Amino acid sequence: MKDKGTxxxxxxxxxxxxxxxxxxxxxxxxxxxxxEKRYSMIPVISxxxxxxxxxxxxxDFLYYLAERHLSFPELERRPLASIPPSRDIRAxxxxxxxxxxxxxxxxxxxxxxxxxxxVFIGIVTRMxxxxxxxxxxx
Amino acid sequence: MKDKGTxxxxxxxxxxxxxxxxxxxxxxxxxxxxxEKRYSMIPVISxxxxxxxxxxxxxDFLYYLAERHLSFPELERRPLASIPPSRDIRAxxxxxxxxxxxxxxxxxxxxxxxxxxxVFIGIVTRMxxxxxxxxxxx
Numbered sequence: 380m381k382d383k384g385t386x387x388x389x390x391x392x393x394x395x396x397x398x399x400x401x402x403x404x405x406x407x408x409x410x411x412x413x414x415e416k417r418y419s420m421i422p423v424i425s426x427x428x429x430x431x432x433x434x435x436x437x438x439d440f441l442y443y444l445a446e447r448h449l450s451f452p453e454l455e456r457r458p459l460a461s462i463p464p465s466r467d468i469r470a471x472x473x474x475x476x477x478x479x480x481x482x483x484x485x486x487x488x489x490x491x492x493x494x495x496x497x498v499f500i501g502i503v504t505r506m507x508x509x510x511x512x513x514x515x516x517x
Numbered sequence: 518m519k520d521k522g523t524x525x526x527x528x529x530x531x532x533x534x535x536x537x538x539x540x541x542x543x544x545x546x547x548x549x550x551x552x553e554k555r556y557s558m559i560p561v562i563s564x565x566x567x568x569x570x571x572x573x574x575x576x577d578f579l580y581y582l583a584e585r586h587l588s589f590p591e592l593e594r595r596p597l598a599s600i601p602p603s604r605d606i607r608a609x610x611x612x613x614x615x616x617x618x619x620x621x622x623x624x625x626x627x628x629x630x631x632x633x634x635x636v637f638i639g640i641v642t643r644m645x646x647x648x649x650x651x652x653x654x655x
Contacts, residue, residue, distance in 0.1 A: 410583055417576055417603060419557050438555055438575035444582055445548055451586040465555060485647055505643075509623055512650045 387473055387480055390508065391492055393501040400435070400459060401426040407454040409462075410440055420468070420488045423459065424499045431491045431499040434468035435459075473500060484508050525611055525618055528646065529630055531639040538573070538597060539564040545592040547600075548578060558606070558626045561597065562637045569629045569637040572606035573597075611638060622646050 399422045400409050413421055420436045443449075443462045470491040471480055480503060484490050489502040537560045538547050551559055558574045581587075581600045608629040609618055618641060622628050627640040 410579070413576075414580055414583075419574060419576060436557060436575065437579050438551075438557060441548070441575050441579040441582070442552055444579070445552075445589070445592075448589040450588075451583070454583075485644060505647075506623060509643075509647060509650070512647070 387471070387475060387477060387492065387503060390477075390480075390503045390511065391473075391501045392504060392507070394499060397422070397502050399424050399499070402432055402460060404459040405455050406440070406443070406457040406459055406462065407451075409435070409459045410454065413437065413440070418488075422468075422491045422499060422502065423464075429499060430497045431470045431493050433464040434466070434491065435462060435464055436466065439463070439465050470497070470499070471503075481508060481512075525609070525613060525615060525630065525641060528615075528618075528641045528649065529611075529639045530642060530645070532637060535560070535640050537562050537637070540570055540598060542597040543593050544578070544581070544595040544597055544600065545589075547573070547597045548592065551575065551578070556626075560606075560629045560637060560640065561602075567637060568635045569608045569631050571602040572604070572629065573600060573602055574604065577601070577603050608635070608637070609641075619646060619650075 398412065398416050398418060400412060402423055403426050420434050422434050423432045424430060425432055439462050468487055468491065470493040471483055473492050473494055480490060484503065484505050487505070489504045491499060492501050492503060494500050536550065536554050536556060538550060540561055541564050558572050560572050561570045562568060563570055577600050606625055606629065607621070608631040609621055611630050611632055618628060622641065622643050625643070627642045629637060630639050630641060632638050
């Protein structure tokens with residue numbers, strides 16, 4: 380493992396460079412936002428407190444649409460909060476140890492990172508962690 | 518890196534244990550199949566030749582549905598082939614070197630693996646590669 384893999388902050392993609400959804404979005408707004416970058420998973424944060432709430436996957440939207448046979452105009456009236464997250468993507472505190480982060484990120488595309496108040500400050504992507512783990516020169 | 522990370526076959530999840538779609542499925546059949554396991558991406562193979570064709574993401578289905586405002590009954594008539602893959606997920610030959618595989622898998626959930634005829638024989642998941650790369654005892 381390279382030295383750069385030793386501190387969560389060194390692996391952080393800060394909030395300003397991350398796409399996320401606010402909890403008061405409609406389903407339509409959320410889909411438009413996700414579509415821009417084609418992320419397979421995206422964090423949802425509280426507009427009021429800035430706290431990380433949960434993460435939604437493209438599939439959560441897909442099966443929500445497919446199961447409910449929703450028409451497109453209906454999507455504008457449905458609140459994002461009506462889509463349940465299928466996976467429990469927990470946030471890691473910025474103080475978390477890097478080995479603990481590695482374990483968390485094995486099973487998910489990114490780990491949301493929060494400060495000691497639970498406020499969302501960014502993400503660590505699996506890509507960055509894998510890059511840090513990659514054998515040198517390969 | 519542990520020794521087990523040195524041969525693609527040792528990292529392979531064989532076809533019999535993998536979910537995949539046939540190219541002659543309808544969109545409806547494909548969604549039902551993906552939903553069972555909630556994979557975010559799935560390989561499409563030729564029913565006739567068994568060859569690997571491409572991979573589709575949950576998002577490919579989501580935006581296909583959202584953009585076309587399709588009703589559920591219509592999904593039964595739409596062929597899977599009408600959904601374009603958004604990403605070029607190339608198959609790796611089983612003879613590929615493991616370092617080359619590592620590079621491929623950085624940016625995708627799994628790498629489809631094919632024999633020298635292009636026939637799909639299974640996948641290597643990023644999870645397995647990460648596990649092989651994981652520092653010992655962490």
